[in-house]
Amino acid sequence: MLHSTDIATQPVWTILENVMDPEVPVLSVLDLGIVRQVSVNGNEVQVTITPTYTGCPAMDTIKASIQMELLAAGYSPVSVKQVLSPAWTTDWMSEEGKRKLKEYGIAPPNPKQQVCHQHLFAVDEGVQCPHCQSWHTRRISEFGSTACKALYQCNDCKEPFDYFKCH
Amino acid sequence: MFLVNYTLHLADDTLLLGHRNSEWCGHGPVLEQDIAITNISLDLIGQARNFYQYAALLKNDGSTEDTFAYTRDIREFKNCLLTELPNGDWAQTILRQFLFSNYQYLLYEQLQHGHDQQLAAIAAKALKEVTYHLRWSSEWVIRLGDGTEESHRRMEQAIAEIWGYTGEMFIPASYELEANTNGIAPDLKTLEAPWLQKVNEIFTAASLSAFAKATADKTYMHKGGKQGNHTEYMGYVLAELQFMQRAYPGAEW
Numbered sequence: 001m002l003h004s005t006d007i008a009t010q011p012v013w014t015i016l017e018n019v020m021d022p023e024v025p026v027l028s029v030l031d032l033g034i035v036r037q038v039s040v041n042g043n044e045v046q047v048t049i050t051p052t053y054t055g056c057p058a059m060d061t062i063k064a065s066i067q068m069e070l071l072a073a074g075y076s077p078v079s080v081k082q083v084l085s086p087a088w089t090t091d092w093m094s095e096e097g098k099r100k101l102k103e104y105g106i107a108p109p110n111p112k113q114q115v116c117h118q119h120l121f122a123v124d125e126g127v128q129c130p131h132c133q134s135w136h137t138r139r140i141s142e143f144g145s146t147a148c149k150a151l152y153q154c155n156d157c158k159e160p161f162d163y164f165k166c167h
Numbered sequence: 168m169f170l171v172n173y174t175l176h177l178a179d180d181t182l183l184l185g186h187r188n189s190e191w192c193g194h195g196p197v198l199e200q201d202i203a204i205t206n207i208s209l210d211l212i213g214q215a216r217n218f219y220q221y222a223a224l225l226k227n228d229g230s231t232e233d234t235f236a237y238t239r240d241i242r243e244f245k246n247c248l249l250t251e252l253p254n255g256d257w258a259q260t261i262l263r264q265f266l267f268s269n270y271q272y273l274l275y276e277q278l279q280h281g282h283d284q285q286l287a288a289i290a291a292k293a294l295k296e297v298t299y300h301l302r303w304s305s306e307w308v309i310r311l312g313d314g315t316e317e318s319h320r321r322m323e324q325a326i327a328e329i330w331g332y333t334g335e336m337f338i339p340a341s342y343e344l345e346a347n348t349n350g351i352a353p354d355l356k357t358l359e360a361p362w363l364q365k366v367n368e369i370f371t372a373a374s375l376s377a378f379a380k381a382t383a384d385k386t387y388m389h390k391g392g393k394q395g396n397h398t399e400y401m402g403y404v405l406a407e408l409q410f411m412q413r414a415y416p417g418a419e420w
Binding site: 051053054055056057083084085086087088118119120121140141142143144145147151167 | 199200202203206207209210211212213214216217284285287288289291292293295296298299301302303305306309372
């Protein structure tokens with residue numbers, strides 16, 4: 001895991017488990033791996049997060065949600081700081097998060113990063129259909145409904161599905 | 168001061184190209200590619216926000232990302248002319264994306280190791296997205312250039328139309344020279360050869376190299392955008408981009 005916990009920060013981490021990504025509401029901010037640091041000083045909390053994609057419009061909502069939850073739990077003042085480095089990667093997504101994504105109908109990112117190369121017309125990544133578990137799927141588009149997803153279709157059950165692409 | 172200007176230049180390039188690409192929203196040739204180009208817009212505008220936020224921090228005079236984007240006038244924008252040109256048809260949009268992503272990739276690859284921590288962090292983050300844009304646009308240049316007679320003709324037309332705006336990317340403005348001297352940014356001259364090599368590789372695969380060579384030999388290279396001297400198109404872009412904040416200053420929703 002990325003974070004170290006101690007007796008002061010533990011309750012904050014527990015609260016963050018319930019702050020969900022507005023675009024993919026089964027994933028918490030911890031599942032996504034965007035919380036980089038938590039520091040607590042008495043009642044004061046600072047949470048450091050990093051964006052998934054630079055243009056992700058969900059980041060402002062996520063910041064506000066983190067603040068709301070922690071204020072409701074009695075912490076004050078609460079600040080949410082955004083850092084860019086090191087850059088977020090899908091490697092930071094928890095195994096639990098990947099399981100939840102799949103149950104939700106979105107294929108989770110493959111363990112190995114595959115989109116950050118320059119090979120043209122590369123063979124489609126093997127992505128398992130989250131509905132019927134077939135590996136017999138094809139990519140329809142490298143870009144999907146949000147910056148973090150690509151569009152796939154299953155050749156067996158014919159269902160189209162989103163793939164949370166490696167990044 | 169050079170650092171503010173350099174950061175604004177990086178921001179303006181990404182804002183203008185992001186805005187131009189966003190004009191395709193709902194008008195793409197097929198749904199998947201409409202979504203692709205608007206996703207690229209989102210990435211570019213996200214990068215612009217990061218640069219503007221940093222420029223605001225550096226300037227420390229009450230400027231914000233919004234005042235930079237919405238209340239500066241034409242002469243204050245420092246983007247390359249290439250990014251402000253009209254979209255033309257799909258071929259021209261694709262070609263520009265390829266030419267710019269190719270440059271952006273080489274630039275950010277160096278910038279991420281530069282001495283300015285925040286610019287390096289933004290570049291490292293954005294590089295992952297740019298890699299994706301470059302691959303996607305390269306594939307489309309090949310698909311269209313090597314596709315049907317009409318798609319090939321349109322790619323040639325696109326080259327003729329915008330090649331003259333590519334030279335500016337490699338001619339450094341004073342703030343780029345200073346950024347280079349201070350170990351923040353690369354020497355733009357060193358990016359030109361690998362950029363051309365990639366262009367040649369993709370144009371060869373797209374059956375466009377002979378035409379591109381002939382065009383390059385007789386094309387005058389336009390410049391001035393980095394110093395705030397823009398094309399006639401720029402005013403129209405800003406009129407649309409800035410309308411709301413000009414009509415209702417400070418409006419929020």
